[in-house]
Amino acid sequence: xxxxxxxxxNIPLTLFFKRKRKNIPKQAILLASGNDCLTYTIKxxxxxxxxxxxxxxxxxxxxLIPFKExxxxxxxxxxxxxxxxxxxxxxxKIKKExxxxxxxxxxxxxxxxxxxxxxxxxxxxxxxxxxxxxxSFLSKPKLQGDYMFxxxxxxxxxxxxxxLIKKTKTKIILNKxxxxxxxxxxxxxxxxxxSFLKNIWxxxxxxxxxxxxxxxxxxxKMSNISKDLLNRINLREIIHKRRRNYAYLAxxxxxxxxxxxxxxxxxxxxxxxxxxxxxxNIRKTLIKNKIYPPIHWELPKEVKENESIDLSNKLLTIxxxxxxxxxxxxxxxxxxxx
Ligand SMILES: Cc1ncc(COP(=O)(O)O)c(C=O)c1O
Numbered sequence: 001x002x003x004x005x006x007x008x009x010n011i012p013l014t015l016f017f018k019r020k021r022k023n024i025p026k027q028a029i030l031l032a033s034g035n036d037c038l039t040y041t042i043k044x045x046x047x048x049x050x051x052x053x054x055x056x057x058x059x060x061x062x063x064l065i066p067f068k069e070x071x072x073x074x075x076x077x078x079x080x081x082x083x084x085x086x087x088x089x090x091x092x093k094i095k096k097e098x099x100x101x102x103x104x105x106x107x108x109x110x111x112x113x114x115x116x117x118x119x120x121x122x123x124x125x126x127x128x129x130x131x132x133x134x135x136s137f138l139s140k141p142k143l144q145g146d147y148m149f150x151x152x153x154x155x156x157x158x159x160x161x162x163x164l165i166k167k168t169k170t171k172i173i174l175n176k177x178x179x180x181x182x183x184x185x186x187x188x189x190x191x192x193x194x195s196f197l198k199n200i201w202x203x204x205x206x207x208x209x210x211x212x213x214x215x216x217x218x219x220x221k222m223s224n225i226s227k228d229l230l231n232r233i234n235l236r237e238i239i240h241k242r243r244r245n246y247a248y249l250a251x252x253x254x255x256x257x258x259x260x261x262x263x264x265x266x267x268x269x270x271x272x273x274x275x276x277x278x279x280x281n282i283r284k285t286l287i288k289n290k291i292y293p294p295i296h297w298e299l300p301k302e303v304k305e306n307e308s309i310d311l312s313n314k315l316l317t318i319x320x321x322x323x324x325x326x327x328x329x330x331x332x333x334x335x336x337x338x
Pocket of ligand 1: 105162
């Protein structure tokens, strides 16, 4: 049988028996998801900050949910077709829109090179800076703004969890860990060890991500089971495998980020195709061959920035995570070339 490449993580049974490590950052507040971290941040900032927020024009639709729920007004600043922040546009929007908060995204494992400069601009204008490390938390994150957060399930085989790290010492009250969401994702992850049970685990994954994730009270705590599993994972090995797979693919196909520097641990291997048709055709071929490349992302309708819309139509992320070896990468290249 051909090995499937991509999609949700199975939770290996052996993980429960691995030795315990210390994978949780010291200063972290552990919450259920990336959006729980955003809700926490908004709730902390709201009483004292003008809550208009500036967001990058390239982002996933789900990130807007906490802002809508907490009634925070938002608009977008530009990022270019290499996903770099357009500082001139950001400064203009600061003048015009007087935001109290700015969010930046470190995409695909690659840290925004102008973060320091942006942090200075924010400090000067009394704006709080949130750094989104959801796609980059294994790339040696360093807090340069006021808040940073991740989402463990994007990189690791655990049901839920995220860290929020911030400059302030204040704490707000947390809700209980979302029991149904966590237990169903745990079940789905464990059953995925058995591919013949696909008609059970696949609907469970879909139910948790499409429904249950927005059905509990935020901000909620990270579950104890995820904390335990997180501490049994060998992160160094994961970083090594992801970097090895990325570097191998990059010898044959040009990614959006051709240079992999020593601190970078990539989320996936993003390729920009010539056109949307070419991207979609190649995606279809890959799926036929049991390789499941996600699209990061179909942008929210509110984004009107042409450069971002164009990129979103042409971008495809090839899976390169720790589950795969060079043989799998060779098969992927062959399939794209064909
Ligand atoms: C860049 C980015 N930020 C935030 C989020 C929200 O994280 P979560 O799904 O854990 O709430 C996502 C989710 O895909 C994301 O990709």
